[in-house]
Ligand SMILES: O=c1[nH]cnc2c1ncn2[C@@H]1O[C@H](COP(=O)(O)OP(=O)(O)O)[C@@H](O)[C@H]1O
């Protein structure tokens with residue numbers, strides 16, 4: 001009996017020692033693995049893009065881990081600054097002052113980006129439809145505006161890479177890159193999402209379509225090779241079909257008679273504002289001539305009827321002829337839609353304000369009908385903080401969006417739910433700027449980068465379980481092969 005107890009004690013001691021040693025070994029192994037592979041103190045690089053839109057300019061600052069320039073490191077937006085005042089194209093009267101408007105946002109960027117990174121931080125400015133229209137009207141004025149912004153950007157401490165008017169194709173295609181990059185669809189090579197961008201002066205539609213887009217309409221085809229995958233993109237930018245220019249087109253339609261007042265179904269009942277004919281007809285988008293009347297202004301009166309508004313809006317599109325196999329509107333080729341779609345910029349602002357970001361097409365129509373018919377005084381009372389210009393136009397803008405997406409792009413009740421209205425994806429704004437910078441800095445490689453077979457967390461976990469298994473096996477060996485144990489069994 002005493003021999004048995006002695007043997008048992010020795011056995012327990014050995015088990016405890018082995019367990020302690022085993023656990024210590026596993027902890028040491030896993031800690032070493034974690035520490036060895038722990039990323040070094042994260043350092044970031046930065047990039048700045050100015051989006052000089054028709055209504056305003058915004059400065060976006062992006063950052064990415066310094067050691068992952070063109071690898072898997074995700075570039076993300078860290079800050080955005082809205083430039084005070086209107087877009088740079090509105091400085092056509094005093095082009096020299098366009099640059100000065102950017103100064104405070106550029107100072108903000110200087111204070112946010114670490115001093116040591118200033119010199120190597122690329123800085124781009126891309127101007128969109130407002131400047132395209134100004135260039136159409138007066139190339140010399142648009143050049144002077146660009147020189148003025150160039151002067152200010154060149155004097156900043158960043159690595160200035162140029163200010164230019166980007167093309168509609170670039171605006172559409174880089175919006176698509178941004179949305180798919182941020183939702184991580186490019187690296188996975190999985191299905192992509194189309195991009196719908198509504199600005200003030202133009203609107204863009206981009207989605208992956210069949211390769212024959214290039215055969216039917218080369219100007220609408222863009223190809224990308226990203227992370228080892230080829231993408232054939234359909235893209236089109238409709239100049240003059242941003243929501244501010246679309247409103248001018250609709251008003252021009254309704255003021256052709258030259259009357260002193262216009263009853264507009266796209267504005268709330270009780271809304272009444274005097275507008276100059278010049279403000280409607282001065283845009284190069286408005287082809288119809290100014291009516292031959294002596295008066296300078298008309299009274300814009302709201303009637304608040306969304307279905308009549310949709311009829312007014314429909315008339316600004318030309319559906320009469322198409323020289324391709326199929327068209328959206330204005331004789332522009334469009335292949336069959338391939339969803340899903342992300343709709344951003346003013347698509348989001350408007351639909352979010354009207355609470356129409358979810359639900360069926362029919363319910364959106366009904367909600368809009370009710371919203372448009374509400375008196376203007378009531379709307380103003382309910383939203384004292386909303387800019388009056390935006391507030392007055394939401395009924396028109398909502399009706400325009402529904403008509404553009406259905407009559408224009410051919411979305412139906414069935415495909416309506418393919419559209420997601422988005423502002424940001426993983427903290428970064430949806431828009432063309434990120435895609436533009438990724439492209440110019442070659443940050444999306446054409447081929448997929450080599451990656452270790454296991455992510456870091458997976459590697460540590462695997463190591464842990466293998467160690468545990470080894471320890472368990474050792475324990476089993478000890479349990480069955482220990483000589484004392486055998487002799488004890490014999491004695492009993
Ligand atoms: O909060 C908002 N509510 C409604 N519309 C907005 C809001 N913020 C911006 N917008 C509109 O979004 C549009 C942005 O267009 P942008 O200035 O980018 O023109 P572009 O892309 O045609 O050059 C403008 O029509 C502007 O009025």
Ligand SMILES: [Ca+2]
Nearest residue numbers: 053128199345
């Ligand atoms: Ca824009």
